[in-house]
Amino acid sequence: MSDADWISFDEALALVLDAAAPLGTERVPLSAALGRSLARGAEAVAPHPPWDNSAMDGFAVRIDEVRGASPERPVVLPISDDIPAGAFPRGPLEPGSVARVMTGAPVPEGATGVVRVEHTDGGPDVRVRIFDDADGERHIRFLGEDVQAGDTMVERGEELGAAAVALLATAGCEQVDVGRRPRVGVLANGDELADFDEFEEVRAGRRIMNSNGYALAAQLAESGAEPVPLGIARDDPGDLHRRLARAESCDAIVSAAGVSVGEHDYVKQVLDELGFERSFWRLRMRPGSATVFGLLGGRPFWGVPGNPASALVTYETLVRPAIRKMAGFARPCRRPLRCVAAHDLRGPRHVLSFLRVLIGSAESGALTARLSGPQGSGNLGSMLADGLLAIPVGTDAIGAGDPVDVIPLREWASPA
Structure with missing residues (x-):
């Protein structure tokens, strides 16, 4: 695994999605179905409304x-x-x-x-x-103006929001079949990391907090997965082996840090020892170029960079779509928003750059995108953003007012 692949982002995403398969279904009460993917299309058994x-x-x-x-x-x-x-x-x-x-x-x-x-x-x-x-x-x-008997009310693979839950209730669906939540191991790597019980070391400036472990677990939960904390693996191959062994019951693993070329980055070495089937290591993307992906024991494994912003951006762009596919969602990727740049933007010409941006609105009514803060891979605060703006390969500058695509990360409110 010493040789880098340097594939494109589109190639990497295709490999990731190809390796992700839906995990099957389970039946849950309708009251517990919010946010899950519907496993079978639901048909109306009676018209709604049932009378004029x-x-x-x-x-x-x-x-x-x-x-x-x-x-x-x-x-x-x-x-x-x-x-x-x-x-x-x-x-x-x-x-x-x-x-x-x-x-x-x-x-x-x-x-x-x-x-x-x-x-x-x-x-x-x-x-x-x-x-x-x-x-x-x-x-x-009028009778049936909303739904006629026999109509498909909610399509297979749709995420069940409040309106979908209401429609299923009108059809008498007390129980519904949904996609199974992926169980995903979350591992952080590095002697420099501390957890809450060692926070005095952080306060004293001798360690840094394991923010990636908590951030990745939160992103997994938001994506419809069940995160399984594997803790912090120290810079020791034996400890890494032991922690990966705890993921035996997981459907996938996301590991932060240890995948670069540092003297104490042991993740690639241990993966090779465990028979890792690599799909790629390194891609033309910033942040997140030092990402490894493949199959470990037949399960998807992502090794994302350790810098906080890099880890979160890599998750959103290369992990979340696969997790959503595994959970049974028909549309695993977020739909981009068309915006205009609020100011001049720059990025390296040879890679796909994702910039963290805030979304607003111009007097014309168009959506605007402006940087959410410093864009360094360690600037975690800039991830309090509304979306990721993509500067494609071959483009190193975008002018104010130019059209741009933004992958939304959360709901946003236009300024008053």
């Missing part, structure tokens, strides 16, 4: 009988029915009358609209005065 119902509190009417109503010339009609939510009409709407109806309640046959209560006197007795005919053909939600 009112979108407003008001009065069900026939348009021809309220046309021309105004504050100066109100239309006065008797109330022939009163339909609260949970009840049903006594029958069709009687000609020359209205039916009081609440939001969500069925509207009687023959009604063409629901005049909202704000456009009436409220119907204080057996009659109602209607002051506006604008609602005479509005505010009825």
Whole structure:
């Protein structure tokens, strides 16, 4: 493993995704399905809504009988029915009358609209005065207008958000089949690292905190995986062997640091001893060039750089898509946003550069991208970003106002 491959980012991503396979399914209660991938497309067993119902509190009417109503010339009609939510009409709407109806309640046959209560006197007795005919053909939600029986409500591989969970509930899906969460070992490497029980060493300036272990575990959890902490491997091949052995039950491993060319970087040596099948080591990407990927015991193994920003960027671009594929998501890669550069940007011409950026909006309405801080591979604070802006190979400068692609990392709010 001493020879570098220096492949392109696209080649590396293709190799990573090719090695990732969905891990199978499990059945969970609908209440525990949020954020999981749906393993089988879900069909509606009944139409939704299940009947024509009112979108407003008001009065069900026939348009021809309220046309021309105004504050100066109100239309006065008797109330022939009163339909609260949970009840049903006594029958069709009687000609020359209205039916009081609440939001969500069925509207009687023959009604063409629901005049909202704000456009009436409220119907204080057996009659109602209607002051506006604008609602005479509005505010009825028709049977099946949202979903028809037999429609596929949620596609296989979709991430189950709140709306999808609600749709599954309407179909009576108390239990759902979802993709199994990958169990991923998280390993940090280096004598210089400390955990919380050694934080006094950090305070004294003799060690650095193992931020990568916690960051990678958090990224895995956000991606839909179950992180399995393997601790900190010291600069000792024996310790590294022992910690990798703890990952026996894991579906994949992500290891931070120890994959470069330093005298005490033992990860590649130990991997070779364990029969590692390398796909690549080093690629034309910044940050994250010193990345190794392959199969260890048939399982995907990533060795990401130890510098914090490099580790997090490498995870987002080369690990997360594979983890999402293993978890059964149909779209493992985030969709890029089209933005314009808020200021001039530079990057080395010979590699694909990912810059950490904040997203805003210009007066024109276009999304803008500006650097989130210093871009050094050790600048962890700049990862409090909205996205990663890609400067492609062959480009060393982007001018203010030029179009750029940004991979979103989190939700963002435009400035007030």
